[in-house]
Amino acid sequence: MRTTYDRVRELIVGGAFPPGQRLTEVGLSQRLDVSRTPVREALRQLESDGLVESGQRGVTVVRLGRAALREAYLVRASLEALTADLCAQRQQAGEIAPAALTRLERHADDADRATRAGDLPAGVRHNREFHRHIAVLAGNELALGFLDRVWDRIVVSTRDSLTATGRTGQVDDEHRRLLAAIRAGDGTTAADLARAHVRHTLSTLHEGE
Template sequence: MQKDAYTLILELIEAGQFRPGDRLVESELADRLGVSRTPVREALQRLETQAMLSRDGRSLIVASLDHNQLAELYAVRAELEGLAARLAARHATEEEIRVLQGMVQEDRALQGGDPRALSRANKRFHRQIHLASHNRFLVQQLDLVHRSMALMANTSFAAEGRDTVALDEHAAIVTAIAEGDAEAAAAALKTHISKAYETRLRVDAGELKLR
């Protein structure tokens, strides 16, 4: 199925091709995507409505998150992700659990490598937990939250040592889900989000270096 202009532009933002503060020009995007300017214009308007883009004079730029917005985003993410893990512990199938276990093992091979590759693997892992919750409304809300995560200039996986710790946290989450321990799964995932937020704050404060 052919992707529309909105999906293509969103994917470029999520992939880091367009970063916070970058200006999006309608004509340039139309040429890049091989479509007319009308669907691009409509896509940009939709992304502005969703706060993925903001106005800078007459131009549209990729939005960025200030300190308070970052705190708000992580607070919502922790609660929703915790709920997803809790539900996954109750409803995940054996096949879904094996997929999660496989992801943890496969992602170990990425340690010390490209932070963006680790970030993509992390998104896949969390998405699999969302799906294992078997709650479509929760999945929809988490999709919106993760979309906003693309507005961060750097991934926390770029911080020195974060990849090893994060993957250990992933393993603890999957173990709790596999054991059907809903409360432990929720707690492990909320701790994981808290540590990621703390890492990001320490990077912003200059306490941690980026690889």
């Protein structure tokens, strides 16, 4: 059963509330048909997660500046290097079922198909599912939890500026090479590819600024 926290988080990450929008306990309680107490608790947790912030205007959806966004991407790069390495090691040890790797490949297929079709929100969603599935297969719950929080902050702060980057083919190629390294059980290469992939995305995000 989804908690009030889960529901408010989904609304923020899903784009129902854009960066900078003020959130009120009354408004959320009416929208979700719950009392103000669970809403208040949810907002406290979301502030701890870095998705909302308290200020003179009350509680608002976070909007990461350029420096903070860069920090988030660098943390994501380190975490995804770790999870790619662990995933490849588990593959080498025979701990990952073939069906799980097939599912990972489907996520890559879906991300590429959506992006090439110009459905950028779907492309972002499938791209996240690809990377998150690697983290799931890595078998490290702490890393997965941190990665989810970093991804949430990045998605919320970059949705409004979402445009085709011209990196569609390169992104898919990077995904395929990362998948190949994981299939081969090569943790070192998988980590290097995952880290480079995120850094390439960061550099593209700031082009022209």
